[in-house]
Amino acid sequence: MAVVERRPEPFEADEMMTVAAARQLRDGTVCFVGIGLPSTAANLARITHAPGIVLIYESGIIGARPATLPLSIGDGVLVEGADAVVSVPEVFNYWLQPGRIDVGFLTGAQVDRFGNLNTTVIGGDYRHPLVRLPGAGGAPEIAALCRQVVVLVRQTPRVFVNRVDFVTSVGYGSAAGDRGRLGLSGGGPKVVITDIGSLAPDPDTAELTLVSLHPGSTVEQARAATGWPLQVSPDLRVEEPPSDRELAVLRRLTATIGGVRTHGGE
């Protein structure tokens, strides 16, 4: 039989970002999922390489297996086929707080050099901000208490700042060892995945350092998109492009976000 050579399917930067995030999740991982890219990535992992992954949504869904992707964290599609649905106090107090979650996904309007996240206010002061963001949601405790945190965020100099305007969620504070000093039980951001590549804390300084590039991205691009002098890991690697299967599942998933237009019981 002749081997037919195919050109790899072209892909968007956001798709690479989502696939890279999905690859962080091993089978059996207990994963606290936010809405948007994290939800897409976690479900991509569940459908491809990690069928035994346990997805927990802060709306109280444990062991979610949504048939289509939810638009919000509380779409009815999350309830069907889930192992359990619990109250919001229970999901935070019984499941997140005691450290039962392996990986928590987070994002932010600002991410700083030490992986701290801001989703509260930008500019001005707290009472009179230039931009009022949605606020904390579940993020501060996810950042504090999950064994590992994966941050998913697009990389621009406005987002990747030297110091966040407001610490909504703690990464590594202002130096290595700060998490221990604060008594935070979780491990902090293991990796920050962007549309350019991935950053990880330097083992000595806890400063976010470029550890991988997506296919086609460059170190210069990453540096230009970062608001501090970005260090590059000596082991810088290039992420594998999305496989055909990853891309196919991802595109099928994203096409279903929020389902079709429906009337609310009228």
Add this chain to the structure above:
Amino acid sequence: MAVVERRPEPFEADEMMTVAAARQLRDGTVCFVGIGLPSTAANLARITHAPGIVLIYESGIIGARPATLPLSIGDGVLVEGADAVVSVPEVFNYWLQPGRIDVGFLTGAQVDRFGNLNTTVIGGDYRHPLVRLPGAGGAPEIAALCRQVVVLVRQTPRVFVNRVDFVTSVGYGSAAGDRGRLGLSGGGPKVVITDIGSLAPDPDTAELTLVSLHPGSTVEQARAATGWPLQVSPDLRVEEPPSDRELAVLRRLTATIGGVRTHGGE
């Protein structure tokens, strides 16, 4: 038509005691029920004059309507027809603690002059008691937090003591005003119903005082069964004997306690 005069049905002292307790419960009362006489009395009230009474058992049953009387607080018969079944932490934290219960029933191996109850130890010291009783169960918080407490206990000098050996549940402490000083939100024992009559706290001193006698009982009998100089209310009344209907329902109920002998899944 000729009116047929009937002799009143004879009854036991325990039956009078249970009927008197049932009469304390108005329709619509939210009632925290312990096992034994309280459960019998509360269900008697539900079936006779108080169909809208809400019975709560500490095993987590809210709005119980058992077809037969349970032997234990956790018999399956309590689950059938109940409005809701909640966890034990929920029944204490969400329902008892915030003061949602109108009436709580209690009993004790000792009851003292100020309505304090002992279900812990008698004689010796705490670590080496003469008699080890079952302990507190739900009683301390029922005594503290229900709007009113009704105590059901047979009256003997060993039970009705001047001062309990161990305060498991607080009545009125050692004087009027003690509940307020302790910050207890519930009203304390409104009435102590015995096989001889009823005692209620004196409005000025909070000392338990004889306020009613069951038919056929005497003040002398009550005094002889009480371990402190028992005061008698100037308004001492005699309890109405059980009606035929009360007796009939009560006897039907008590005949069913614990159901018939059943094999546990063998």
Add this chain to the structure above:
Amino acid sequence: MAEIVSVDEAIAALVADGDTVALEGFTHLIPFAAGHEIIRQGRRDLTLVRMTPDLIYDQMIGMGCARRLIFSWGGNPGVGSLHRFRDAVENGWPVPLEIEEHSHAGMANRYVAGATGLPFAVLRGYVGTDLPAHTDTIRWVTCPFTGEVLAAVAALRPDVTVVHAQRADRRGNVQMWGILGVQKEAVLAAKRSLVTVEEVVDTLERRPGDVILPGFSVTCVAEVPGGAHPSYALGYSLRDNDFYRRWDSISRDRDSFLGWMREAVLESDGRRRTTS
């Protein structure tokens, strides 16, 4: 036993100007119809409490009902900003809006404290963040056994809590299922409560995952079919995700917002659902 009334009677009886009012529902079962009735009845100076303000609070804030907002995440889920909320915080329009801001874990525990009759709740939270510096209802407490310092949050005790549920029976026992959010705690924490329901039935047939609020713990029940739209009631309706997306453009501009509110809420009698 809860009284069964109409939603306009219930709002008139239970919600007064200046009250602290919680409308809860975590994406699911959001009591939109009751919120619209509060807008129609012109309530002012409310302290609005809600974990996720969502569109209903964007509307109430934009219509000037609120003086203060207590919350933990104020966005249009999966879509973007709440423009009326932002306009109030950033520009004081139509009236200035004070905020009291928490995390979800903090807000959930504040309701739990309220529901359980405690003045505060303890959690592992807020450490190292900038929130405690701005929010006085976050403090610290020391464990009397281990000496560890933990976060404490003040109990929430709303004057009124309003939620939507699938069903109630004629004694006012309320049944809800699907995503449960913090509704049970929010009702039990409040001094008074209103539950709007899809339908009042003779008997509540129990369902897996349902929660019952006994009638003696609820003040009023009102039958409002579709009363959660554009949110939803599992088993009765689907979330109107398209309306959530459209709200972004309706609400971005003050005039377009006011025009929509006039037509869809103020000039509606609240019995027909005209919000989409």
Add this chain to the structure above:
Amino acid sequence: MAEIVSVDEAIAALVADGDTVALEGFTHLIPFAAGHEIIRQGRRDLTLVRMTPDLIYDQMIGMGCARRLIFSWGGNPGVGSLHRFRDAVENGWPVPLEIEEHSHAGMANRYVAGATGLPFAVLRGYVGTDLPAHTDTIRWVTCPFTGEVLAAVAALRPDVTVVHAQRADRRGNVQMWGILGVQKEAVLAAKRSLVTVEEVVDTLERRPGDVILPGFSVTCVAEVPGGAHPSYALGYSLRDNDFYRRWDSISRDRDSFLGWMREAVLESDGRRRTTS
């Protein structure tokens, strides 16, 4: 994911001499078979934890498994005393038994603290009683908002919790319904856990009022039909009230107790239920 094993393997693997062990079940779903296996395997110096010691702890105490008991109500419900518990406390037979005594509200909250990863829980309790003078795990904490003083109880973190449930699936997800007690909290508070179940099934069909313990939160599951007898599993068996009544005379006398234990437990292989 929970591992599915036999009850004797599970006890051998999870319970060691000197461990703090909680067997929970509030009248309903008491894990008798697992308790008997602990007796058969001859465990010693256990700290036994349980809100309502019941017959199973009377048996374990009488057989000398326990050094210490943490509890809130030790009786034979509706019948009378636990004679072996009393004999241990009053006379030190067969070995002295230390006790750590709480109210139900206190014990329930100690499990909640353990399950939620907090070192203590706060409640309105114990005020004015003689319990705090004898129990060091009851202390006091001051509300940082109101200054009010409330009771604090230390978290319970058993080495092992054992409960019985109706069903589990092959991934170790556990399903229970009926009276729920404090089992979920007791399992989540423990470092290791064993759930014995009436049956292991392919798919858990959900039921009204059921609770699911996800497989990732449970260490071991063992299929033991009838494993709660003489307690019961709603939907599978009825409480053997007659045996509870008979226990009063079996257990009143040391020799009659030992004779019964030998025949019904020690010489049983633990696979057939021979306790009645």
